[in-house]
Amino acid sequence: MAVDQAELSAFQWPTPTSAYVHVPFCRHRCGYCNFSVLADRDDLMESYLDAVDAELSALESPAVQTVFIGGGTPTHLPIDALDRLLQIVTNRLQLSDDFEWSVEANPEDITDEKLDCLVAHGINRISLGMQSFHDAKLAGLERGHSGAGGAAVIRQVAEVIRNVSIDLIFAAPGETATQWRDDLQMALSLPIQHLSTYALTFEKGTSFWSRRLRGELSAADESVEIDMYQAARQMTADAGLQQYEVSSFAKPAARCRHNLAYWDGLGWYAAGPGAARFVDGRREVNHRSTTTYLKRMRGGLSPVAESDAITVQQYARERAAFGVRQIDGVDLDRIHRETGIDIRGMCADMIQRSTDEQLLEEADGLIRLTQRGVLFADTVAGRFLD
Ligand code: SF4
Numbered sequence: 001m002a003v004d005q006a007e008l009s010a011f012q013w014p015t016p017t018s019a020y021v022h023v024p025f026c027r028h029r030c031g032y033c034n035f036s037v038l039a040d041r042d043d044l045m046e047s048y049l050d051a052v053d054a055e056l057s058a059l060e061s062p063a064v065q066t067v068f069i070g071g072g073t074p075t076h077l078p079i080d081a082l083d084r085l086l087q088i089v090t091n092r093l094q095l096s097d098d099f100e101w102s103v104e105a106n107p108e109d110i111t112d113e114k115l116d117c118l119v120a121h122g123i124n125r126i127s128l129g130m131q132s133f134h135d136a137k138l139a140g141l142e143r144g145h146s147g148a149g150g151a152a153v154i155r156q157v158a159e160v161i162r163n164v165s166i167d168l169i170f171a172a173p174g175e176t177a178t179q180w181r182d183d184l185q186m187a188l189s190l191p192i193q194h195l196s197t198y199a200l201t202f203e204k205g206t207s208f209w210s211r212r213l214r215g216e217l218s219a220a221d222e223s224v225e226i227d228m229y230q231a232a233r234q235m236t237a238d239a240g241l242q243q244y245e246v247s248s249f250a251k252p253a254a255r256c257r258h259n260l261a262y263w264d265g266l267g268w269y270a271a272g273p274g275a276a277r278f279v280d281g282r283r284e285v286n287h288r289s290t291t292t293y294l295k296r297m298r299g300g301l302s303p304v305a306e307s308d309a310i311t312v313q314q315y316a317r318e319r320a321a322f323g324v325r326q327i328d329g330v331d332l333d334r335i336h337r338e339t340g341i342d343i344r345g346m347c348a349d350m351i352q353r354s355t356d357e358q359l360l361e362e363a364d365g366l367i368r369l370t371q372r373g374v375l376f377a378d379t380v381a382g383r384f385l386d
Contacts, residue, residue, distance in 0.1 A: 011312050011339060013281045018261040019064045019093055021052060022272030023071040023085070024290045027108075030142045031211070032169075034203040036274025036288040037072045044290060045081050048272075049088065051297035055271035056092035062269060063094040066258035067101045073129075075109035079117055086121035095122070100257045102127055102165075107145040107153040115160055125163040125256075127196075128154065133186040134179055137172050141200075151190060158191035163254060165194035170228040171220035172200050180228045181235070188239040193254035196247050197232050199225050226375060233374075246325045246377045263322040265315060273303075281315065283308050316341035321381040324360075329368025343384065350383045 025045065026037045038044070067089060077085060095101065102125040103118060118126070132138050133147035145153070158164045168187060170180050187195060202209050202219060211217045220228075233243055241249040245263065248256065261268060270277035273293035276285045286303040287293040293303050310318070316339040323330030332344040344351070344367075351367065354360040359373035359380050373380055 013279075014265070014267045016062065016267035016269050016277075016279055017064055017096075018066040018068070018258055018266065018268035019056075019062075019089075020258075020268055020270040020272075020275055020277070021056075021067070021069045021085070021089065022270070022275040022286075023069060023074040023077065024048070024273045025076045026071070026073045027076055027106075027144055028142065029207075031207040032141065032200060032203070034206050035072065036290070038290050041290070042076075042078075044294060045077060047294050047298065048290065049081060049084050051294055051303070052085065052271045053088045053092070054297060055303065056088060056269075059092065059269055061092065061094050063096060064269070065096045065099055066261055067093065067095065067099065068258045069101075069103045070127075071104055073106050073109065074103050075105040075114055079113050082114060083117050083121075086117070086123070090121060100125055102256070102258060104129065105157075106143075107150040110153045110157060115157065119160050123161060125165065126157055126161050127165040127167065127194075128157070130154070130166040130187070131169045132172070132183050134183065137175060137179065137183075140172060140174070141169065147186070151186065154190045154192060162193065164192050165196065165254075165256065166190075166192050168195065168197045168232075169200050170197060170232065171225040173217045173220075175220065175228075177224065177227055177231065181231055184232055184235045188235060188241070193251045194256060195232075195236060195241060195249045197229075197249070198247055199229065229375070243327050243374075245327060246374060260326075263326060265319040265322065281310055281312075283310060312339050313341050315339060316343055317385050320347070320384040324367065324369060324381055324384065325377050327368065327374070329363065329366030331366050333365060347384060350386070354380055354383065 022036065024036055024038050025042060026039050029037060029039045069085070075082065101123050103123050104127045106129050130150050131141055131143055133151060135147050138145065138147060154164060154166065166187060168183055202212050208217060212219065236243060236249040241251055243249050244255050248259065267278050269279060273286055273290040274288040276283065284304045285306045287296060287305040296303050316335050319335050320330055320332060320343045336342050336344065351360060358370055359376055360367055361370050369377055369380060
């Protein structure tokens with residue numbers, strides 16, 4: 001497929017409008033978690049804050065529309081450290097008038113004092129790692145809160161930060177379809193604006209991975225997992241939450257703008273151990289080990305562990321792959337206009353094959369997953385990258 005060289009040379013990478021800050025600290029490492037986290041190293045918090053301040057100050061006050069403080073568990077920071085982190089963000093970034101500022105939190109960390117701190121700094125979206133309302137399932141996942149305690153926290157938070165999102169895990173070991181429906185029913189009866197839901201995965205390097213190898217845990221059957229996913233889609237729709245991405249459901253006007261910026265390839269800054277950024281056509285990831293990250297920052301060295309320049313063609317393909325996971329579909333003509341890369345032409349055979357397989361369809365000029373295609377979203381998205 002011919003690519004217009006004049007258009008390519010004129011290509012301007014989007015200026016990032018989002019920023020991500022990774023907080024690596026947790027009370028305990030949950031058995032299924034393979035994120036860049038540290039438990040029992042709260043002594044590193046002050047040097048972590050110094051490092052994040054240095055990383056963000058190097059950006060020279062960029063204007064951003066969305067900020068996401070994730071982890072790890074940002075709310076595991078004691079109140080003084082949490083206050084300092086949020087002040088660093090405010091000092092180093094220029095938030096637009098209609099900014100979205102999300103903070104991830106675990107229910108057991110929410111106190112009136114921390115909630116006041118979040119509100120005082122302007123946090124207007126909170127993402128709670130609920131995972132379940134069943135005490136036995138929560139214990140199995142090694143979470144630190146109870147079902148009733150988590151529900152109470154959702155109500156408490158929603159009183160002061162209206163935009164509450166929660167995460168739920170399904171297909172946990174031994175979980176039944178009825179238990180999962182109970183979880184959904186409970187979640188949808190609470191004042192949430194957004195729900196993200198993920199099937200449990202067994203990641204190499206986690207204790208769940210080892211326990212599965214030893215036969216102590218087993219993964220749910222694929223058919224059970226699909227039934228649970230379909231239950232989530234049906235019950236959220238009935239409750240007025242629209243599915244807008246494979247794993248994301250939102251009330252009107254409550255779609256996560258930060259995640260949309262990722263999926264639309266708009267570029268984003270990042271700071272903290274293991275944090276990934278996309279700036280000026282370059283994907284970079286900081287060192288995942290917090291101690292290595294801190295050592296490098298203290299020594300005045302770059303925290304970046306991996307750095308790859310991507311071509312405009314890769315960029316266009318990635319936009320198509322992430323775009324198609326959005327339920328409204330992906331506008332390939334817009335990608336063509338903005339990048340000069342004609343994905344529709346380059347991927348014509350694959351689009352036709354996926355359409356014949358009833359995985360993709362065209363509607364209002366967008367290419368989107370069919371109802372069946374949503375179940376095979378990873379496969380279809382991967383085909384845009386081949
Ligand atoms: S609280 Fe979240 S980030 Fe921390 S270990 Fe558990 S799953 Fe991982």
